[in-house]
Amino acid sequence: MEVTVAKSAGFCFGVKRAIDTVYQEIEKGEQVFTLGPIIHNEQVVQELADKGVRVIHSLEELADIKEGTVVIRSHGVSEKVIRQLEKYDIKIVDATCPFVSKIHRIVQQKYREGYRIVIIGSRTHPEVEGINGWCEDSAAVLETVDEAENFRPDPQKKLCIVSQTTFNYKKFKDMVAIFEKKSYDILVMNTICNATEERQTEAGTIARQSDAMLVIGGKHSSNTQKLYEICSKECPNTYFIQTLDDLNLELFQSFRSVGITAGASTPNNIIKEVQANVRHEQ
Structure with a gap:
């Protein structure tokens, strides 16, 4: 079976920057909070939780926090939220995508x-x-x-x-x-980032040339959902999965060619694991 993995699959610049920012704060030894999930990927959020990172879902929760660091996630926040955060006596680190x-x-x-x-x-x-x-x-x-x-x-x-x-x-x-x-x-103002355009174009091209297409990403990831929409129009056998656990390999036994792409919040290890199993390398 021929398996083609999109070169643009996986973390984009903004997502990588946000995750790196959280890890840098973890290394400083203080409690780290993120204002909402740092990215739309459950596996990454769980890995950070295992390292002690807490997700806060509202500014009201900050009232009981006296020390630590709050990281603004890659999606950014409103001006009002920025001004409210400044009122709290806590360190704020902005990881909003540039x-x-x-x-x-x-x-x-x-x-x-x-x-x-x-x-x-x-x-x-x-x-x-x-x-x-x-x-x-x-x-x-x-x-x-x-x-x-x-x-x-x-x-x-x-x-x-x-x-x-x-x-x-x-x-x-x-x-x-x-x-x-x-x-x-x-x-x-075309403010769609270049990485998104490239990812979508490449995904459509691979889907058009494949018998089946796999789109990997978090179920709440908007950019992954867009990739699924694009690929589905080009390839009827398009499947949206989060991890290898969602993959039914029996479906792929009759396909001669399979394409793989992934959203901007999908870790490389998940992509490689899916690729290896589709190729029956494990």
Whole structure:
């Protein structure tokens, strides 16, 4: 069986940076907290928990914490949360992906200049919630082509369009085209990170050339879900798994070629383990 693993599979720069940041804080010997799961991967979060890292889910929990370090996760947070964190007598380390921080700056500036902010992305994703917080939660968040078609902004307002860093690149272009067709006064900032575009393009290419496709990643990982959507359109036999435990190898006995890709939060050891078992190397 021919097995092709995407070169872009696995940790992206922002995720690796966030995890490295947490490990650096662990080595200092103090209690480490993350504001929400550091990334959307249960295995990584559990490994950090085994090393004593605690996940806090609300700022109210900080009231009882007198010492230690709170790490802001790669998805980033709103300006309001940043200001609230500064009120606590505890060390704050910001591990927000630099590409996400760039969107925060764009949104804050354009909002102050009078633009209506439009975020193309998943409205319940923490990255999008954080971005929205840099324009006082006033942004229009659009996730589908239908929502873009039905959006009716104030014609007197200029629009600044940004995107969640891991959004489907083709869908982003299709939605922007709708705005352009309606002749709105728009400023389009393609804030999908380059790694996401490359990962999605490569995944689609491999899926198109394979009998079956495996997409590995956390079930809450937005970028992995986007990869699954892309691969499913190119290859009917596409499977979404988190780890080797989810893999039914019997399904692959009749396939001559299998492609493998993985989300930006998927550790390399999980990818290698799946690859080895699909090839029957273990």
